[in-house]
Amino acid sequence: MGRHSNSVKQKLRKGLWSPEEDEKLLNYITRFGVGCWSSVPQHAGLQRCGKSCRLRWINYLRPDLKRGTFSQQEENIILDLHQVLGNRWAQIAAQLPGRTDNEIKNFWNSCLKKKLMKQGIDPNTHKPVMDNAYAIDKQIECFDKESEFYPSSSSSMPVAVELEHAFHINNGGVMLSSSSSSMETGSIHDTYLSKSVCDPLLVEFKSGRECSSNTNSSNMNTSLSAGFQLMTFEGYVGQWQHHMHDLHVNNTQDFNIYSMGSLPGEYPDVFHQT
DNA sequence: AAAAACTGCAACCGCCAGATA
DNA sequence: CTATCTGGCGGTTGCAGTTTT
Numbered sequence: 001m002g003r004h005s006n007s008v009k010q011k012l013r014k015g016l017w018s019p020e021e022d023e024k025l026l027n028y029i030t031r032f033g034v035g036c037w038s039s040v041p042q043h044a045g046l047q048r049c050g051k052s053c054r055l056r057w058i059n060y061l062r063p064d065l066k067r068g069t070f071s072q073q074e075e076n077i078i079l080d081l082h083q084v085l086g087n088r089w090a091q092i093a094a095q096l097p098g099r100t101d102n103e104i105k106n107f108w109n110s111c112l113k114k115k116l117m118k119q120g121i122d123p124n125t126h127k128p129v130m131d132n133a134y135a136i137d138k139q140i141e142c143f144d145k146e147s148e149f150y151p152s153s154s155s156s157m158p159v160a161v162e163l164e165h166a167f168h169i170n171n172g173g174v175m176l177s178s179s180s181s182s183m184e185t186g187s188i189h190d191t192y193l194s195k196s197v198c199d200p201l202l203v204e205f206k207s208g209r210e211c212s213s214n215t216n217s218s219n220m221n222t223s224l225s226a227g228f229q230l231m232t233f234e235g236y237v238g239q240w241q242h243h244m245h246d247l248h249v250n251n252t253q254d255f256n257i258y259s260m261g262s263l264p265g266e267y268p269d270v271f272h273q274t
Numbered sequence: 275a276a277a278a279a280c281t282g283c284a285a286c287c288g289c290c291a292g293a294t295a
Numbered sequence: 296c297t298a299t300c301t302g303g304c305g306g307t308t309g310c311a312g313t314t315t316t
Contacts, residue, residue: 016284016310038301054302055285090304102284105305110282 013047017056021046025053026061059100066098070107078104078112083126 013021028044034057037050046053070078074096081092089101089108096104116123 014286036301051287051302052285059284087305101304106283109306 011047012041012049012052014052017060021048022056022061025056029057029061055102059102064098065100070099074099075112078108079116079126082108082112 017025024044024046025040028040032043037054040046040050040053041048044053048056077096078092081095085091087105089105093099093101093104113123116126117129120129121127122129
Protein backbone atom coordinates (compact mmCIF):
# COMPACT_ATOMS: atom_id res chain seq x y z
CA MET A 1 0.00 0.00 0.00
CA GLY A 2 1.12 3.54 0.63
CA ARG A 3 2.99 3.79 -2.60
CA HIS A 4 -0.13 4.16 -4.67
CA SER A 5 -2.34 5.69 -2.05
CA ASN A 6 -2.48 9.00 -3.90
CA SER A 7 -3.70 7.41 -7.09
CA VAL A 8 -6.49 5.75 -5.15
CA LYS A 9 -7.59 9.01 -3.58
CA GLN A 10 -8.06 10.87 -6.83
CA LYS A 11 -8.30 9.83 -10.44
CA LEU A 12 -4.92 10.54 -11.99
CA ARG A 13 -4.39 11.26 -15.64
CA LYS A 14 -2.32 8.89 -17.75
CA GLY A 15 -1.01 8.85 -21.26
CA LEU A 16 0.36 11.66 -23.35
CA TRP A 17 0.90 15.03 -21.81
CA SER A 18 -1.10 17.97 -23.12
CA PRO A 19 0.61 21.30 -23.85
CA GLU A 20 -1.30 22.79 -20.91
CA GLU A 21 0.08 20.18 -18.54
CA ASP A 22 3.57 20.74 -19.88
CA GLU A 23 3.22 24.44 -19.28
CA LYS A 24 2.03 23.94 -15.71
CA LEU A 25 4.90 21.63 -14.90
CA LEU A 26 7.46 23.80 -16.64
CA ASN A 27 6.24 26.90 -14.83
CA TYR A 28 6.33 25.17 -11.50
CA ILE A 29 9.81 23.73 -11.89
CA THR A 30 11.14 27.00 -13.30
CA ARG A 31 9.82 28.86 -10.27
CA PHE A 32 10.55 26.38 -7.49
CA GLY A 33 13.10 24.02 -8.95
CA VAL A 34 13.27 20.29 -8.64
CA GLY A 35 12.46 19.08 -5.17
CA CYS A 36 10.04 16.53 -3.83
CA TRP A 37 8.34 15.06 -6.86
CA SER A 38 5.47 13.59 -4.92
CA SER A 39 4.30 17.07 -3.98
CA VAL A 40 4.79 18.58 -7.43
CA PRO A 41 1.42 17.54 -8.94
CA GLN A 42 -0.51 19.12 -6.09
CA HIS A 43 1.43 22.37 -6.15
CA ALA A 44 1.53 22.58 -9.93
CA GLY A 45 -2.16 21.78 -10.28
CA LEU A 46 -1.67 18.56 -12.18
CA GLN A 47 -3.69 15.37 -12.08
CA ARG A 48 -0.57 13.27 -12.46
CA CYS A 49 1.50 11.22 -10.09
CA GLY A 50 4.86 12.62 -9.04
CA LYS A 51 6.64 9.89 -10.86
CA SER A 52 4.99 10.84 -14.12
CA CYS A 53 5.93 14.50 -13.58
CA ARG A 54 9.51 13.58 -12.92
CA LEU A 55 9.70 11.50 -16.06
CA ARG A 56 8.13 14.21 -18.16
CA TRP A 57 10.61 16.75 -16.87
CA ILE A 58 13.64 14.54 -17.30
CA ASN A 59 12.76 13.18 -20.71
CA TYR A 60 11.07 16.14 -22.34
CA LEU A 61 10.86 19.46 -20.54
CA ARG A 62 14.39 19.83 -19.19
CA PRO A 63 15.93 22.86 -20.91
CA ASP A 64 19.31 21.23 -21.46
CA LEU A 65 17.97 18.49 -23.69
CA LYS A 66 19.48 18.16 -27.12
CA ARG A 67 16.76 16.34 -29.10
CA GLY A 68 17.03 15.47 -32.76
CA THR A 69 18.91 12.65 -34.41
CA PHE A 70 22.03 11.20 -32.91
CA SER A 71 25.31 12.23 -34.52
CA GLN A 72 27.81 9.64 -35.72
CA GLN A 73 30.03 10.57 -32.82
CA GLU A 74 27.23 10.00 -30.34
CA GLU A 75 26.42 6.71 -32.00
CA ASN A 76 30.01 5.57 -31.65
CA ILE A 77 30.08 6.56 -28.01
CA ILE A 78 26.91 4.60 -27.34
CA LEU A 79 28.30 1.54 -29.08
CA ASP A 80 31.55 1.73 -27.17
CA LEU A 81 29.88 2.29 -23.84
CA HIS A 82 27.30 -0.41 -24.42
CA GLN A 83 30.07 -2.87 -25.07
CA VAL A 84 31.48 -2.08 -21.66
CA LEU A 85 28.39 -1.25 -19.63
CA GLY A 86 25.66 -3.29 -21.27
CA ASN A 87 22.12 -2.00 -20.82
CA ARG A 88 23.06 0.51 -18.16
CA TRP A 89 21.34 3.31 -19.99
CA ALA A 90 21.58 5.84 -17.21
CA GLN A 91 25.34 5.44 -17.05
CA ILE A 92 25.61 5.69 -20.81
CA ALA A 93 23.41 8.79 -20.80
CA ALA A 94 25.68 10.36 -18.21
CA GLN A 95 28.42 10.42 -20.84
CA LEU A 96 26.20 12.08 -23.43
CA PRO A 97 25.19 15.59 -22.37
CA GLY A 98 21.67 16.49 -23.40
CA ARG A 99 20.58 12.92 -23.98
CA THR A 100 18.32 10.92 -21.70
CA ASP A 101 18.56 7.28 -20.78
CA ASN A 102 15.14 6.71 -22.33
CA GLU A 103 16.21 8.35 -25.56
CA ILE A 104 19.36 6.26 -25.78
CA LYS A 105 17.49 3.10 -24.90
CA ASN A 106 14.96 3.76 -27.65
CA PHE A 107 17.69 4.59 -30.13
CA TRP A 108 19.45 1.37 -29.26
CA ASN A 109 16.37 -0.82 -29.49
CA SER A 110 14.98 0.68 -32.67
CA CYS A 111 18.13 1.44 -34.59
CA LEU A 112 21.55 0.42 -33.31
CA LYS A 113 20.55 -3.13 -32.42
CA LYS A 114 19.28 -3.77 -35.94
CA LYS A 115 22.29 -2.08 -37.45
CA LEU A 116 24.65 -4.39 -35.58
CA MET A 117 22.67 -7.49 -36.44
CA LYS A 118 22.76 -6.51 -40.09
CA GLN A 119 26.53 -6.39 -39.81
CA GLY A 120 26.49 -9.87 -38.32
CA ILE A 121 27.36 -8.62 -34.87
CA ASP A 122 25.59 -9.87 -31.79
CA PRO A 123 24.27 -6.70 -30.09
CA ASN A 124 24.60 -8.30 -26.67
CA THR A 125 28.20 -9.40 -26.93
CA HIS A 126 29.37 -7.07 -29.71
CA LYS A 127 31.03 -10.06 -31.28
CA PRO A 128 30.38 -11.64 -34.67
CA VAL A 129 27.36 -13.89 -34.69
CA MET A 130 28.27 -17.40 -35.75
CA ASP A 131 25.06 -19.21 -35.26
CA ASN A 132 21.36 -19.47 -35.90
CA ALA A 133 18.61 -21.80 -34.81
CA TYR A 134 18.06 -23.15 -38.29
CA ALA A 135 21.68 -24.14 -38.66
CA ILE A 136 21.64 -25.90 -35.33
CA ASP A 137 18.55 -27.87 -36.17
CA LYS A 138 20.08 -28.80 -39.50
CA GLN A 139 23.19 -29.95 -37.76
CA ILE A 140 21.28 -32.04 -35.26
CA GLU A 141 19.31 -33.48 -38.14
CA CYS A 142 22.64 -34.33 -39.73
CA PHE A 143 23.75 -36.23 -36.65
CA ASP A 144 20.48 -38.08 -36.54
CA LYS A 145 21.42 -39.90 -39.69
CA GLU A 146 24.41 -42.14 -39.33
CA SER A 147 25.19 -42.00 -43.06
CA GLU A 148 25.24 -38.22 -43.07
CA PHE A 149 27.27 -37.95 -39.95
CA TYR A 150 29.96 -35.94 -41.61
CA PRO A 151 29.08 -33.20 -44.03
CA SER A 152 30.76 -33.08 -47.40
CA SER A 153 34.37 -32.04 -47.48
CA SER A 154 37.05 -31.91 -50.10
CA SER A 155 39.27 -33.78 -47.72
CA SER A 156 39.20 -37.53 -47.47
CA MET A 157 38.95 -37.27 -43.74
CA PRO A 158 35.57 -36.41 -42.26
CA VAL A 159 35.60 -32.79 -41.20
CA ALA A 160 34.39 -33.43 -37.69
CA VAL A 161 37.21 -35.86 -37.14
CA GLU A 162 39.73 -33.47 -38.57
CA LEU A 163 38.56 -30.75 -36.26
CA GLU A 164 38.87 -33.13 -33.39
CA HIS A 165 42.52 -33.47 -34.37
CA ALA A 166 42.86 -29.76 -34.37
CA PHE A 167 41.36 -29.44 -30.94
CA HIS A 168 43.45 -32.27 -29.69
CA ILE A 169 46.62 -30.71 -30.94
CA ASN A 170 45.84 -27.21 -29.82
CA ASN A 171 44.47 -28.09 -26.45
CA GLY A 172 46.86 -30.88 -25.62
CA GLY A 173 43.97 -33.29 -25.59
CA VAL A 174 42.09 -31.31 -23.02
CA MET A 175 38.87 -30.90 -24.89
CA LEU A 176 38.60 -33.81 -27.24
CA SER A 177 40.77 -36.83 -27.67
CA SER A 178 41.89 -38.26 -30.97
CA SER A 179 43.72 -41.44 -31.72
CA SER A 180 44.92 -40.28 -35.14
CA SER A 181 48.11 -38.57 -36.12
CA SER A 182 48.68 -34.90 -35.52
CA MET A 183 48.14 -31.98 -37.85
CA GLU A 184 49.48 -28.51 -37.73
CA THR A 185 47.32 -25.65 -36.61
CA GLY A 186 48.09 -23.53 -39.65
CA SER A 187 47.07 -26.19 -42.09
CA ILE A 188 43.82 -26.80 -40.28
CA HIS A 189 42.97 -23.18 -40.49
CA ASP A 190 43.94 -22.94 -44.16
CA THR A 191 42.15 -26.11 -45.11
CA TYR A 192 38.85 -25.35 -43.46
CA LEU A 193 38.51 -21.66 -43.98
CA SER A 194 35.14 -20.90 -45.57
CA LYS A 195 33.94 -24.45 -45.32
CA SER A 196 30.90 -25.82 -43.61
CA VAL A 197 32.03 -27.98 -40.78
CA CYS A 198 30.40 -30.03 -38.10
CA ASP A 199 30.60 -29.09 -34.49
CA PRO A 200 32.59 -31.89 -32.86
CA LEU A 201 31.04 -31.07 -29.52
CA LEU A 202 27.57 -31.37 -30.89
CA VAL A 203 27.60 -35.13 -30.52
CA GLU A 204 28.00 -34.67 -26.81
CA PHE A 205 25.65 -31.77 -26.81
CA LYS A 206 22.93 -33.73 -28.52
CA SER A 207 23.36 -36.65 -26.15
CA GLY A 208 23.00 -34.22 -23.32
CA ARG A 209 19.74 -32.94 -24.65
CA GLU A 210 18.35 -36.39 -24.91
CA CYS A 211 19.62 -37.35 -21.49
CA SER A 212 18.34 -34.24 -19.81
CA SER A 213 14.80 -35.19 -20.70
CA ASN A 214 15.39 -38.76 -19.66
CA THR A 215 15.14 -39.55 -15.96
CA ASN A 216 16.53 -43.05 -16.32
CA SER A 217 20.07 -42.80 -15.01
CA SER A 218 21.32 -46.00 -16.61
CA ASN A 219 20.26 -44.77 -20.02
CA MET A 220 22.01 -41.55 -19.28
CA ASN A 221 25.24 -43.30 -18.47
CA THR A 222 25.21 -45.29 -21.66
CA SER A 223 24.58 -42.18 -23.70
CA LEU A 224 27.43 -40.32 -22.11
CA SER A 225 30.85 -40.46 -23.59
CA ALA A 226 33.47 -41.50 -21.10
CA GLY A 227 34.79 -38.60 -19.11
CA PHE A 228 32.02 -36.17 -20.00
CA GLN A 229 29.71 -34.53 -17.57
CA LEU A 230 26.80 -32.14 -17.74
CA MET A 231 27.54 -28.49 -18.13
CA THR A 232 25.50 -25.42 -18.74
CA PHE A 233 24.53 -24.06 -22.09
CA GLU A 234 26.68 -21.00 -21.50
CA GLY A 235 29.55 -23.32 -20.74
CA TYR A 236 29.12 -24.93 -24.08
CA VAL A 237 29.33 -21.62 -25.89
CA GLY A 238 32.39 -20.76 -23.86
CA GLN A 239 34.06 -23.98 -24.90
CA TRP A 240 33.53 -23.12 -28.50
CA GLN A 241 35.05 -19.72 -28.06
CA HIS A 242 38.10 -21.39 -26.55
CA HIS A 243 38.33 -23.75 -29.49
CA MET A 244 38.26 -20.92 -31.94
CA HIS A 245 40.83 -19.01 -30.00
CA ASP A 246 43.11 -22.01 -29.80
CA LEU A 247 42.77 -22.53 -33.51
CA HIS A 248 43.88 -18.94 -34.01
CA VAL A 249 40.59 -18.22 -35.71
CA ASN A 250 39.72 -14.60 -35.11
CA ASN A 251 36.73 -14.50 -37.38
CA THR A 252 34.69 -17.57 -36.54
CA GLN A 253 32.36 -16.81 -39.42
CA ASP A 254 35.14 -17.96 -41.72
CA PHE A 255 34.51 -21.41 -40.42
CA ASN A 256 30.77 -21.23 -40.73
CA ILE A 257 30.58 -23.24 -37.57
CA TYR A 258 27.25 -23.30 -35.84
CA SER A 259 27.38 -22.59 -32.19
CA MET A 260 24.49 -22.29 -29.75
CA GLY A 261 24.95 -18.76 -28.53
CA SER A 262 21.61 -17.39 -29.66
CA LEU A 263 19.49 -19.95 -27.96
CA PRO A 264 19.70 -19.17 -24.27
CA GLY A 265 17.70 -21.58 -22.24
CA GLU A 266 16.60 -23.63 -25.18
CA TYR A 267 19.21 -26.32 -24.82
CA PRO A 268 20.11 -26.14 -21.17
CA ASP A 269 22.39 -29.13 -20.83
CA VAL A 270 25.43 -30.19 -22.75
CA PHE A 271 28.60 -32.00 -21.83
CA HIS A 272 32.18 -31.20 -21.25
CA GLN A 273 35.09 -33.38 -20.53
CA THR A 274 36.07 -33.92 -16.90
C1' DA B 275 -7.84 4.76 -51.58
C1' DA B 276 -7.94 1.68 -47.87
C1' DA B 277 -6.12 -1.73 -44.94
C1' DA B 278 -2.28 -3.89 -42.91
C1' DA B 279 2.25 -3.87 -41.30
C1' DC B 280 5.96 -1.47 -39.53
C1' DT B 281 8.53 2.03 -36.85
C1' DG B 282 9.83 5.32 -33.43
C1' DC B 283 9.06 7.20 -29.30
C1' DA B 284 6.65 8.67 -25.09
C1' DA B 285 5.04 6.91 -21.12
C1' DC B 286 4.01 3.34 -17.87
C1' DC B 287 5.16 -0.58 -14.86
C1' DG B 288 7.52 -3.19 -11.55
C1' DC B 289 11.48 -3.70 -8.99
C1' DC B 290 15.12 -2.07 -6.13
C1' DA B 291 17.91 0.65 -2.87
C1' DG B 292 18.30 4.30 0.20
C1' DA B 293 16.12 7.54 3.29
C1' DT B 294 13.03 8.42 6.85
C1' DA B 295 9.51 7.82 10.39
C1' DC C 296 14.20 -3.25 13.50
C1' DT C 297 10.40 -2.67 10.53
C1' DA C 298 7.28 -0.35 7.53
C1' DT C 299 6.66 3.14 4.38
C1' DC C 300 7.98 6.53 1.07
C1' DT C 301 10.64 8.22 -2.70
C1' DG C 302 13.53 8.43 -6.59
C1' DG C 303 15.97 5.92 -10.02
C1' DC C 304 16.40 2.39 -13.36
C1' DG C 305 15.55 -0.98 -17.11
C1' DG C 306 12.03 -3.46 -19.52
C1' DT C 307 7.83 -3.19 -21.81
C1' DT C 308 3.69 -1.37 -23.81
C1' DG C 309 0.71 1.43 -26.51
C1' DC C 310 -0.10 4.79 -29.77
C1' DA C 311 0.55 7.91 -33.61
C1' DG C 312 2.69 8.50 -37.80
C1' DT C 313 4.67 6.33 -41.85
C1' DT C 314 5.32 2.92 -45.26
C1' DT C 315 3.94 -1.02 -47.78
C1' DT C 316 0.63 -3.99 -49.93
